[in-house]
Amino acid sequence: MNRARSTHLCLKKVSHRRRTVHLVYRQAVYSRSGLLKDWLKCTQTGHFPAFFWAMSASVLLILPARLTLVPVSLFRLMALLLSLDTSTTVCSVALHRQNDSLPPALLGCYELFIERTSSAMLTTLINDLVGQAGYTLRELDAVAVAKGPGSYTGLRISVSTAKGLCFALDKPLLAVNTLTAMAEQVRAYFPENHLLCPMIDARRMEVYCALYDTSGREVQPTAAKIIDEQSFTDQLTERPIVFFGDGAEKCRPTLGAHPSAIFPASVVLPSARTIGQLALEAFSQQQFEDVATFEPFYLKDFMTIKPKKAPF
Numbered sequence: 001m002n003r004a005r006s007t008h009l010c011l012k013k014v015s016h017r018r019r020t021v022h023l024v025y026r027q028a029v030y031s032r033s034g035l036l037k038d039w040l041k042c043t044q045t046g047h048f049p050a051f052f053w054a055m056s057a058s059v060l061l062i063l064p065a066r067l068t069l070v071p072v073s074l075f076r077l078m079a080l081l082l083s084l085d086t087s088t089t090v091c092s093v094a095l096h097r098q099n100d101s102l103p104p105a106l107l108g109c110y111e112l113f114i115e116r117t118s119s120a121m122l123t124t125l126i127n128d129l130v131g132q133a134g135y136t137l138r139e140l141d142a143v144a145v146a147k148g149p150g151s152y153t154g155l156r157i158s159v160s161t162a163k164g165l166c167f168a169l170d171k172p173l174l175a176v177n178t179l180t181a182m183a184e185q186v187r188a189y190f191p192e193n194h195l196l197c198p199m200i201d202a203r204r205m206e207v208y209c210a211l212y213d214t215s216g217r218e219v220q221p222t223a224a225k226i227i228d229e230q231s232f233t234d235q236l237t238e239r240p241i242v243f244f245g246d247g248a249e250k251c252r253p254t255l256g257a258h259p260s261a262i263f264p265a266s267v268v269l270p271s272a273r274t275i276g277q278l279a280l281e282a283f284s285q286q287q288f289e290d291v292a293t294f295e296p297f298y299l300k301d302f303m304t305i306k307p308k309k310a311p312f
Helices: 032-044 048-056 118-132 152-169 178-189 233-238 249-255 272-284
Strands: 010-016 019-025 058-062 067-071 079-085 091-098 105-112 142-148 173-177 195-201 206-213 218-226 241-244
Touching: 079 118, 079 152, 079 272, 091 118, 091 272, 105 118, 105 272, 118 152, 142 152, 142 178, 142 272, 152 173, 173 178, 173 272, 178 195, 178 206, 178 241, 178 272, 241 249
Parallel strands: 079 142, 142 173, 195 241
Antiparallel strands: 010 019, 058 067, 079 091, 091 105, 195 206, 206 218
């Protein structure tokens, strides 16, 4: 003989990551036949997707003669993220998808290694990438951008493009430090006792740089440094440091003589691939930027040079 049910079927709207889903939930003990009847009721009234979401968002505790549903918020919806990076001469666009509890999937990435292409090609690469992946811009869940440091012009182009997309599509904005994303590219290739120093060229003997350990933790914050023989002396005496990026090559004659200084043979450049990986983590924690007030991380004030001769 089946036990009587103590509560009734409810529908609840839950806002989760800018999407609204209907959940069927129950906070009582049910008999097997009672649960089957409610499943049939959901299918007959068109609420089967709601019942499905409730089942996937619950912990099922199967007892000898009854079934208990305990609602929890451990489920994740799919996130489609567009990432942009023009903080250096590279124009990079990537599209990532996060589906449930699976690892982030890179759907596609376009990169151009030609100087002065950001302003002319960025929007073209965005439209081509999203379209070739089978999506539209309105299906995006968020837009991520490399916030700097880097080229003044490049940062303005990518940030203004990202903010324009967020305004037009009503999507949240995510920002990732360019140096942090560069460290993410290489940290898996070096032992734990190494430090990582991504460098972006800031002209002359100055670079934008920071120090990270191989877990991705920031050891020394982002700064603009003029490199000389005394740079990183204390850190190099304690641990090996890997110097990489487009600003590292000009520092090799100055720092390369130290036995703990490592300069990889290949040049590591910023990429929207790792911007998207880190931005998905920020997306899951809802670490969004204010679209109206967000500005690039220039690190230094913009300097203009007065021309030697008047144009007229």
